[in-house]
Amino acid sequence: MSVTINAHQLGRLIDKTINHMGSEYVEPLHGIRLDADAKYLYTVASDRYTLAAARYELNHGDKNQEPWARTIPAEYLRSLREWIQSMKGAGLITISTAKDRLIFEGPRTDLSIAVTTGLEFPDWRGLLRSMVETTVEGDLFPCLNSGYLSRFNTGDILRVRFTADQKPAVVFSEDFIGALMPARFAGVYPCKEETFESAHKSWLWTLAAGSTDASLDGAAYEEERPLYDVTTDIRETGETLLQQALQSGWDMHGKSKEKPDEFLAHCLAAVNGWMAFRYLDALHNVDPRAAQAVVAEVADELDSGEIGEFAWDAATKAGFDPQKWHDDYEAHKQKLAEKEAAEAAATA
Template sequence: MSITITSHQLGRLIARTADHIGDDLTPALHGIRLDADTEYLYAVATDRFTIAAARYRHHKPDSENTAPAAPFARTIPATALPALREWIRTMPGHDPVTVTPADDRIRFAAPTGELAITIDPDAEFADWRGLLRGVTEQTPNTGEPVFPALGTRLQARWQSADGVVRVRATGDHQPVLVVGEDFLGAQMPTRTRRDGFSTDTDTLATLDDVRTAWQDAFSTGPAITPQTALPSPPQLRDEASKTISEVAEDLLKQALHSTRLLTAVDTSEATAALATAGVTAWAAYRYLDALHTADPHLAATVVAETAEELDDGAISEWAWDAARAAGHDPQQWQTELQERQARKQAAA
């Protein structure tokens, strides 16, 4: 009945759902539900106003190395989550963590230690699968405007869901669907404004009401899009990519271009340079892909920091300092390079 997940991914499941935990007035919802089937481990939390489910694939259906684990579902009490999160932070992100439900415990075992949390194995939880299925299968209400009122305090809970999420609203009184990578959630619309008045009597309940209330502020000219109305920051010609997807695309493009041009060059130096560029780009892509799988947040940080270094332009200085910090002798490397260049010139 055990499943294995990296410590980083376990911590990420908790972080993406913790903001949606219900309060202690509803004990059944005062925690995070770990729900494992034969393929995914889910972390689910809900406070009745929002619901969030994040997942991690612990077993591939076509895997021949291990048999799928038996399904289980246990609720980790909110009071035990600080200890679990602190325990996760003490280990490297790539360390494997085995999650095993017991009679009245759920055990987490890693190479550096174990943690057992007391649980109620019979604790009930909301039918989250049915709830989210219902939200995804909602159809727009015919004749009803799609202009729901959403509590801004609740919207702040989605900041840990993903860097970018998609939303779908099908009616004023239907839950709004929130979708991210391996993430699914929903938020209930509110019927009461912050000042306590019902939205049923809100004078800004429709888009026509909004246009009427703001007509004095709107320009008398034609409507324009933000892309044409707002200035964009200047783009440097050598500006480095700052997102993981852009960097991955650039590396793959460089690997393909360099290797395809190998047969089109004449000199041995050009051939060697293209071969080196292609091999290096492919290696960098593989490393980035592995890092993104193991620790997406660290990958994003490294990409952003590297982009700043590339924009700075002092690559040789950064490399020199990194070599010295790693215990190498960059001056000796420079001397050897100059000696090789001198021998080539003498032979020519």
Template sequence: MASSPTLNAHNLARLIRTTAPHTAADGVGLDALDGIRFDSDGTHLHAIASDRYTVAVARARLITPGEPFARTVHCPDIAALRAWVDAHHGEAALTLTTEAGRLVLDGPRGTLRIPVTDGEKFPDWRKLLHTALADVPNDAPCTRWTSRLWERWQHANHEVHTWHAGGENPLIVVGTDVIGLQAPHRLRTPTLDQADTPADALDAWKTSLGTDTGQRLDLADALPQPRRTAHTAASTVPEKTEELLRQTLNATNGLFNAPSDDPGAVAAYALSGVHAWAAYRFLKALVKADPDLAADTAADLAEQLDSGEIGEWAWDAAVEAGHDPQQWADDRDQARAEKPSTTDTAATSG
């Protein structure tokens, strides 16, 4: 009987800490990426996470080799996993096993059973990395960066353009009313074993990535697409501005062309145009007051609209604001019940 894979608590904590920021915890329709995938090949335990825009793979060599397995711990359970691991001393040996619908961790402080879905599919991260590394010429200059400096660009617009001449040249960063440089990292810790070429990286990770089959798997094809409604909401301020102006003009045009004997259609067009124009004016004011907040709001709003759950959020928001949405619903239902139907109106007229 094969032994269970075991590794130190500090290594498992590092895997979680490294990959957790890359999960699609707030993604829309990305259930397969909503968590950290733990993949053991018997030699290393890998942690993989992606939000469709980034992919991160971290690994730690097992103290005791064991039977390979792959399970995804989803975001609602990651906090509990992290707390349980952090409760152990760094050198504590933790054992990972699987049972039906569970990933089981045993350590000096007890046992943790995390619910997982057996047989759950996950993107082929090995082939994805093979493809990405194969696209880089092996003689391409290698530049080292200090990753802790990347966060300094997080307020330089949502989208920036970058250029890099390679080697010791700085990275050029250009955004809206933002321009700057980031110098490469010139010093290297002697004990830090990192790859200088794509071939070096493949060699260093060959036990994890396996042999390249020659089949391509690009990022856009490898990762699941979010569920979308028929209408995909605008996610930037310029897109939202255009959408609101277009909606205002379409609604006001529809108002004049609506059947005069259909007051409901007339009211719907009027309400749509008024709300679109009001939203446009508020957006323009927000852009003037705080462009960054406007960009953040547009991106966040797009995710909410695409999710199709705004009715639930609106209900919660109404309650939080001190209103009674249930009374609103009751008033609406009563008004509908008191309104004569088209059939009744026609019968009365006859």
């Protein structure tokens, strides 16, 4: 029984769940559960107050693969994470099970971890399923322990579903699902105000001094950005590239005959926007952190306004001859100018 995953994605799965491990006094929960089925590889962790599961879709799609699961003990996670970081993000790791071992085979080195096969891990699928399928009850005013919220801070945007005051909150993000138990479950009295009405009432004196139409959407609160501000956010970058591809495609219509130069410019912008998005999307799927680092680095380069210098240096470093490109381009422009001059003289 084995699965294959690239190094970065395995590290990402561990990072998304490691903050949710149980303590050393609860052995079955003191680690990260590695769980594989016919479609996904999961990492799962819980300390009974939070529950987190991250997944990676396997490429082989072997519908006949027998599901398996092993718990990686907490004391081995640091060495495993360091071993993963020692290789390139795109390097493939094959994970297989042995008698009492988990074996990680990398491009250059292997790692073997002792596991206890008899440890019973909670039915995390069943727990999350029951939470997700719970119907929403009444007016919600959930009570949560803020100390546990930070465990979900992995840089992702989370969607939250509340079902009832004394039921877990379920969170979703890309390839991630988790749950946060209500504070009462932790044995802590939720808060002084048990209902929304009583909490609202306790703040009436303060809030009454505010207007009923206050907003942060006014012009006074708008960010004073320059005309072209390069974003360092990877999602915004992807959105900008897709907008460029679509808008340039729309602008091509009706310009082929009237203004061929504009048509060509829009065509190139559409093609380059789509190519850049596809390359960024592929990099993000392989190594999201590398993709984010590239987006931030490119944003700095664009802000500097020295794109020509950067492109020239990159071409030289890659073994190309940018000076020849420049000379050929100048010769091409000269040839076009001579052609236009000859056509103008002929029609004069």
